[in-house]
Amino acid sequence: MENAGASHHNQSKKSASTFSKIAKQTRLLNTLVVFAVIYTLYLAKSLLIPLFFSAFVALLLSPLVAMARKLYVPRTISAGVLIAFLVTPFTLLGLELAEPAERWMQSLPKIAAEVSEEIEEITSNIDAYSTPAPAEPVEKERSFFDWFGEDEEPEAPPPDKSNSVTEKIKQSSIDIGLTLFSNAPLLLAQVLACIVLIFFLLVFGPSLFHVFIRDFPVVTNKRRALVLVDQIQRELSSYIVTISIINFCLGLATAGVFTYIGIDDALLWGALVALLNFVPYLGGLASCIVLLVVGLVQFGLTSGAFLPAGLFLGLNIIESQLITPAVLGRSMQLNPLIIIVWISITGWLWGVVGVLLAVPILMCIKIILENLGVFSHWINLLESK
Known part of the structure; x- marks a missing residue:
């Protein structure tokens, strides 16, 4: 009886060790798959x-094409008209x-030079007030043995850091311009x-x-797949259309204010801030x-x-603290912090x-997780405030 109990204990211990090894291998395989992706x-x-x-x-425009198809408009014509619009x-x-x-792109080197000159002027003024006056050199007494030694070399002046900063700024602006033109x-x-x-x-x-x-057997629950795609389409369309309208109004308001106070190329800066505002924060x-x-x-x-x-x-x-939260609501x-980390990853x-x-x-990831009913803790993490 004791031998049977000991054998059962050893067998359970061996199975636990095997299960632990399989779990470690699974985690390692999942990590390798993530890195491969x-x-x-x-x-x-x-x-x-x-x-x-x-x-x-295409996901955003397909409902309009389907609506035109119900009115007996061929998909080719409706798709072409939508893309033209x-x-x-x-x-x-x-x-x-x-x-x-x-x-502005052609004037980047000139702008960089002007800014660097202003920085150099400010730096030189600060150094003039903060640097103490140099003390008069005291002649060192020479001993008898110093006459047989080598003459001491004068100390080299410190390198001019302002010139190196200027050159770096100019070179950076030129590199940015060349990169944009080459791409x-x-x-x-x-x-x-x-x-x-x-x-x-x-x-x-x-x-x-x-x-x-x-027809494909990989899709087991066909009704859920259709509902999932439809919900992604509706919620994503609502989000992108709403954000686009908000950013358009922000760019228009920026261009209008800049035109009123006399900022040059106000329309350019309004379009730029509207485009950049698609990236939160x-x-x-x-x-x-x-x-x-x-x-x-x-x-x-000045x-x-x-x-x-x-x-x-x-x-x-x-826009970001009053209008957008009120329009989008809690669900969007x-x-x-998750957004900034995710933007950094996708930008890289x-x-x-x-x-x-x-x-x-x-x-899209959040909507898929919500509809599949899995990883609820990840959904809570994405929506946490």
Whole structure:
């Protein structure tokens, strides 16, 4: 009897050890899979960025195409008209802003030089007041043995740090300009690819989706899949349309205020802050930095240099703290720290487009988790305040 009990104890101990080993291997395998997915997303970003962006836009426009289909309008015509209505305003706005944007890009080295000269002047004034007057050199008494030694070399003057700072600022501005110009052809090619992909997704995407849901065995609960996609479409459309209207109004208000007080190229800065405001928190900070530089260029190192950034900051606080929470409500709110970390990750993976797509992707993940009824603790973490 004792031998049987000891054997059973040893067997249970061995099974627990085996289970622990399997659990460790599973955790290691899951970690490797996560790293493999991250590496794939980073490596294939030139392919995935147009696909994801086109899928989001097609998801937003597909209800309008379906509505036109009920009115016996072919998908090809309705998709073409929608894309034309979507592309035309941005094209006209781009043509309107191309001249001032090009002028600012060409003047970046000059602006950097002027700012660096102002910084050098302030630094030299501060050094003149803070540095004590140099003491008169005291001649050292020479001993008898010093006559046979080598003459001491005079100390070398300290390196001029102001020149190195100036050169770094100038070089940074030139590098930024060259980077933007060199990436322009690739950006244009990706935009054209996105337009073509959006058109084909609007025309042929719904039929492919229904065939996938109906015939592929990987989809076990077909009704839940349809409900999930429909809810993602409705909630994401509501979020993006609402945010787009809010950002458009913010850009319009910024451009109007800047025009009233006499800021140069007010329409350009209004469009810029409207685009950057699609990135929560970090977009407003970037807009303030850009507008501070604009104020320095137009007004110099005076109190007026803070006027553009200060006015925009006031408008941004009203928008972010009062208007957006009241319009979106609690269900659309996400934890600010989670958003910033997620934007950092997607920006590192996919650059500027990843930053713009960060919040819609995070909202899709939240909606999927809510509908599947899994990982409720992660949903609570995303919505925590």
